[in-house]
Amino acid sequence: MALIKLKQVSRIYEMGETSIQALMDINLEIEQQTFVSFVGPSGSGKTTLLNMIGCLDKPTDGDIKVNNVSVNTFSRREAAIFRGTNIGFIFQNFNLLPVLTVYENVEYPLIMVQNIPQNERQERVLKYLNAVGMTDQKDKYPSQISGGQKQRVAVARALVTDPKMVLADEPTANLDHKSAFMVIELMRQMQRDLKTTFIFSTHDPKIVKEAEIIYTLEDGRLVNREEIPNPNNQAGEGN
Amino acid sequence: MKNIFKIALRNLLRYKRRTLLTSMLIILGVVMVVVFSGISKSFKDMMVGTITDSMLGHLQIHKKGYISSIDNLPLHLNLNENQIKKLTSILNKNEKVIEAYTFRIKFGSMLSNYEQTTNIRLTAVDPQMENKASPALLERIIDFSGKPDTFIKPGELIVPENLAKGLKLKIDQEVVLVANNKDGSVNGMSFTVAGIMTGLTGPSGRDGYIHLDDAKELLRISGSEINEIAIRLKNGGNLKKVYKMLNQELQSITGKGDKPVFELHTWAQLSPFSTIATIVDLLIYIIKIILISIVLISILNVMMMSVFERVSEIGTISAIGTLPSKILWLFVTEGFLLGLISAVVGSIISVLSLYFINLVEFHFSFGRMKDILLTVSISPGELITVSIIVIVISIVSSFQPAYKASKMEPVDALRHV
Numbered sequence: 001m002a003l004i005k006l007k008q009v010s011r012i013y014e015m016g017e018t019s020i021q022a023l024m025d026i027n028l029e030i031e032q033q034t035f036v037s038f039v040g041p042s043g044s045g046k047t048t049l050l051n052m053i054g055c056l057d058k059p060t061d062g063d064i065k066v067n068n069v070s071v072n073t074f075s076r077r078e079a080a081i082f083r084g085t086n087i088g089f090i091f092q093n094f095n096l097l098p099v100l101t102v103y104e105n106v107e108y109p110l111i112m113v114q115n116i117p118q119n120e121r122q123e124r125v126l127k128y129l130n131a132v133g134m135t136d137q138k139d140k141y142p143s144q145i146s147g148g149q150k151q152r153v154a155v156a157r158a159l160v161t162d163p164k165m166v167l168a169d170e171p172t173a174n175l176d177h178k179s180a181f182m183v184i185e186l187m188r189q190m191q192r193d194l195k196t197t198f199i200f201s202t203h204d205p206k207i208v209k210e211a212e213i214i215y216t217l218e219d220g221r222l223v224n225r226e227e228i229p230n231p232n233n234q235a236g237e238g239n
Numbered sequence: 240m241k242n243i244f245k246i247a248l249r250n251l252l253r254y255k256r257r258t259l260l261t262s263m264l265i266i267l268g269v270v271m272v273v274v275f276s277g278i279s280k281s282f283k284d285m286m287v288g289t290i291t292d293s294m295l296g297h298l299q300i301h302k303k304g305y306i307s308s309i310d311n312l313p314l315h316l317n318l319n320e321n322q323i324k325k326l327t328s329i330l331n332k333n334e335k336v337i338e339a340y341t342f343r344i345k346f347g348s349m350l351s352n353y354e355q356t357t358n359i360r361l362t363a364v365d366p367q368m369e370n371k372a373s374p375a376l377l378e379r380i381i382d383f384s385g386k387p388d389t390f391i392k393p394g395e396l397i398v399p400e401n402l403a404k405g406l407k408l409k410i411d412q413e414v415v416l417v418a419n420n421k422d423g424s425v426n427g428m429s430f431t432v433a434g435i436m437t438g439l440t441g442p443s444g445r446d447g448y449i450h451l452d453d454a455k456e457l458l459r460i461s462g463s464e465i466n467e468i469a470i471r472l473k474n475g476g477n478l479k480k481v482y483k484m485l486n487q488e489l490q491s492i493t494g495k496g497d498k499p500v501f502e503l504h505t506w507a508q509l510s511p512f513s514t515i516a517t518i519v520d521l522l523i524y525i526i527k528i529i530l531i532s533i534v535l536i537s538i539l540n541v542m543m544m545s546v547f548e549r550v551s552e553i554g555t556i557s558a559i560g561t562l563p564s565k566i567l568w569l570f571v572t573e574g575f576l577l578g579l580i581s582a583v584v585g586s587i588i589s590v591l592s593l594y595f596i597n598l599v600e601f602h603f604s605f606g607r608m609k610d611i612l613l614t615v616s617i618s619p620g621e622l623i624t625v626s627i628i629v630i631v632i633s634i635v636s637s638f639q640p641a642y643k644a645s646k647m648e649p650v651d652a653l654r655h656v
Contacts, residue, residue, distance in 0.1 A: 056558055056650040076563060076648075084560020091653070095555040099249035111242045113560040157559075 001068070002029035003164060003197050004053055009062035011048050011220075022048040024220045026062070030199065030213075032164070035191045037211030038201040044217040046201035047169050053199065054087050054167045055079040067164055084113035088158030090168035090187075090200075094150040096142040096157075103129065103138040106156045114161055128156040131193075132186060148179030155186055159194065166190075168200035172207055184210045243565070247572035250545070261541045262581045265629060268533040269585025270592060272625050276523050277593045277617040282603075283519045285611070286512060287475075292375035295506040296341070296469030297478055298485065300326060303502045305466060306509070312347045312360065313466075314421035320463040322500065329488055336473055336481050339371035343467040344454045348418040350398070350447070352406045359402060360446050361416070363454030366391045372471045380434040395433035397448040403435045410434070416449070420458045428457050478505055527628065534581075534632040538574050542640040546570065553644050554652025567645035574637020575630065582626040593617060 011023040023045045030036055038046040051057040052064055055071045056079075064072050067086060074082060083089075096105045106125045110116040116124070129135045132152040137145055145153070151171060158166045168187065172180030184200075184207055191198045202208050209228065216224035251258045291297050302316040318326070323342070330340050344363040349356050367388045369376065377383050377390055380397060391397060396416065398408055408414065410432055417427040430449065438446070449457075455464070472481055486503045494500045507513035546553070553566060593615050601613045 051650050054558070056648075056653070080557065080560050080562050082560075083558065087560075089555075089558050091555065093551075095551065095653075097246075097552060097555070099246060099253055108556075109559050112556070112565060113562075161560075 001032075003032040003067060004028075004030040004199075005063075005065040006052070007063045007065075009052060009059045009064060011045075011052065011057070012060045021220050023052070023059070026222050028215065028222060028225075030197065032197055033191070033195045034197055035188060035210070035212045036197070036199045037208050037214045038199070038217060039203060039205075039208045039214055040217035041203060043219075045220040046203075046217055048220075049217065050167050050169050050199065050201055053165075054089065055083050084109065084161065086164045088161060088163040088166040088196075090151070090154045090158050090166060090171045092170040092173045094142070094147070094154050094174070096150055096153055098142050101139050101141055102134055102145065102153050105142070105153055106160050109157060109161050124160055125156075128160045129153075131159075131190065132156045146179070147175050148182060151175060151179070151183045152186060155183065155190065159190055159196065162194075163196065165197035165199060168198065170202055171200055172202060172204060177206075180204070180207060243568055243572050244576070247569060247576055250549075250573055251576060254545070257541060257544070258577065261537045262577060262584070264537050265534050265578065265581035265633075266585040266588060268530040269582060269625060269629060270589045272523075272526050272530045273586065273589030273617055273622060274592050274596075275526050276621055276625070277589070277615045278596070278613070279519045279523060280617070280621070281615040282613060283516050285614070287506070287516060289375060290510055290512055291471070291475065291506050293373055293379055294376070295509055296372050297472045297475055297506055298470040298482060299504050299506075299509060300468040300470070300489065301466060301502050301504075303499055306502060306504060309345075312345050314346060314458065317344070317421070317460075317464045317466045318468075318501075323463055323465060325492065326468060326501070329485070330468075330470065333481075333485065336477060336484075338471045338473045339368070340468055340470045341365065341368040341372035342451065342465040343369075343469060344451065344458070344460075344465050345467055346418060346454065346458060348416045348457075350402065350406070351415045351417070352408060352412070353415070355406055357402060357406065358445070359398070359416075361418075361449055361454070362446060363449050363451045364391065365451045372469050374471075379437050381437060383434060391433060391448050391450050393450045393452050394431060395450065396430035397434040397436050398432055399446055400435055400437050402445060402447070403432070408432050408435075416457060418457050420460070424459070426457055426459060428453065527625070530625070531628060531632050534578065534629050535636045538577060538633045538636040539639065541577070542570060542574050542637040545573065546640045546644045549644075550647065550652050550655040553647050554649045554655065557647065557649035558653060563645040567641045570641030570644050571634055571637050574633045574641070577637075578630045578633025581633075582629040585629070586622050586626055589617070590622070 006026050006028050009023060009026040010021070013020045013022055026049065038049060040046050048057065052059055053066065055066070055074060058072050063070060069082070071079070071082065097108065100108060103125060106129060107121060110121045110124060126135065129138055132155050134149060134152050134156065137149060142150055142153070166187070171187070172183055175183060187198050187200070188210060190196065200211070208214055212228055214226045214228065215222055216226070302318055302322070305313065305316045308316070330337055342365060346361055346363070348359050348361050350359040370387045370390065377387055380390065381400070383390065396414060402408070412432045413429055414432060415427055415429050417425060419425055430453070436448070454460070472478060482503065482505050489501045489503050490499045492500050507516070557563070557566060596615050602610050603613055604611065
């Protein structure tokens with residue numbers, strides 16, 4: 001059964017007297033445990049599509065089902081609860097909370113969103129920090145670590161709640177080439193190890209080849225779907 | 240909750256200079272209020288204490304209509320023996336709240352030193368009762384060295400300072416008092432000047448003291464008759480409560496035409512100083528309103544800036560799944576902590592300031608009273624009230640920015656640069 005189903009999804013932004021069609025009649029299905037990428041030039045609708053799937057925005061038309069739940073009728077509170085239990089987010093600018101340490105940033109969703117008890121919390125935070133190779137940096141603040149390290153912490157934060165899927169909007173855009181491939185490789189490894197669905201957007205052609213399925217967007221329309229038979233080999237080439 | 244406090248505190252410390260400046264402003268406000276309240280309230284309490292302890296008592300009972308004609312010092316509105324017994328029984332019944340009471344006859348008289356004659360207002364008292372109900376009265380008698388319980392004996396007169404000066408009266412000098420009784424007949428008696436008394440509010444005082452037995456003889460009163468009972472309470476702070484209770488009881492005693500026989504007044508209803516006391520209270524209220532404005536504006540300003548600067552962060556925590564209510568509490572907690580820390584530090588500095596004012600020994604004069612040492616203090620209740628005002632206003636003023644933060648759409652907030 002598909003984890004995500006989009007049927008005839010459109011999104012129009014009203015900007016004063018003009019309307020901007022950000023997405024037009026999108027139909028797609030994403031299976032569980034896949035590594036999916038949305039590609040396309042700036043303004044093609046990648047971020048808007050990720051926002052729709054991530055319950056951060058609502059479509060003007062059409063229906064979105066995530067884990068067989070229709071999400072476009074959610075209230076703000078219902079959407080927040082759904083995101084907190086089902087979706088992990090990785091942002092282009094890392095978006096770590098500057099007043100919290102690396103450990104506390106990863107711990108944040110377990111305390112403030114899921115109310116996980118102390119012992120289990122500690123176990124899970126250390127497990128994911130170890131998985132992203134940031135255990136030795138756990139007491140540092142975001143301002144004390146590099147961009148690549150920040151994105152690793154963001155990956156751990158996105159995964160610590162055991163979500164059904166992780167959405168990453170341009171996760172490598174602010175990283176140098178080496179760090180970008182390390183982060184994508186980390187995401188790929190996590191997807192394989194944890195059987196979590198990863199969906200990321202990018203316009204970097206080298207990064208995009210890491211995905212199993214690539215959706216291409218142009219002017220708000222889905223114009224191509226491509227399956228990469230063996231993305232791992234290409235990742236090696238990229239490195 | 241602990242984590243909300245941790246994050247809120249760290250966010251406050253993130254903008255150290257701004258937090259420090261806002262906090263200092265609130266601290267200054269708290270210190271202003273507490274020190275001003277401490278000084279003015281101590282001054283007021285000192286003056287009220289002097290008035291109640293040396294003259295009026297906390298409450299006074301008269302026959303109905305006496306106070307409205309007190310300028311004439313009427314003798315036809317005296318309380319008779321039965322009424323005194325009734326009142327005594329009521330007062331004794333309330334000994335838990337009443338420290339002491341005293342019987343008085345107030346009347347007008349002519350005072351002569353055989354050369355000059357002038358009018359004098361006299362208060363006739365039982366010295367033992369009076370000393371218990373007005374323990375500070377003796378402090379007003381110049382160079383008093385006798386026994387407190389017999390500060391006035393039969394045949395003795397204590398004269399006010401200005402009359403003593405005007406008639407050139409000296410201690411042990413013989414004088415004559417001439418008075419009309421309630422039937423209009425005149426009687427005179429000679430007295431010895433036993434003491435000279437300073438006035439409370441200025442040199443215009445014309446009040447002298449004689450023994451209750453002498454007044455009865457001078458006014459040809461047979462049996463027990465008085466026209467005033469002054470009451471001293473165990474705790475002056477209970478005045479309103481005791482007044483209400485006693486008044487209810489006294490109003491239930493009715494005479495002809497079902498009208499109450501007695502009237503009860505508080506010291507504030509009898510003394511013009513109560514207006515000054517009210518003004519002092521009003522000034523304290525005004526300065527508290529200024530404090531509220533300081534806290535309201537500064538916290539509102541700092542929290543609005545804080546929300547505006549952290550739009551992207553609000554988007555992040557909202558996207559992660561933090562409920563809008565928790566985002567609201569995160570920001571309200573910041574305002575609360577800022578208010579709490581400022582209130583605590585402000586209170587500590589205020590108490591230290593009052594301590595130093597006491598160390599400096601500030602002296603002042605009031606009316607005829609010279610060189611009064613101002614002993615300032617602040618009650619824990621007042622300190623807690625000021626702190627609670629600061630904390631509540633901090634929460635209220637941070638609510639609007641916090642509400643705005645909680646209502647942000649995550650998708651818009653994340654887009655914010």
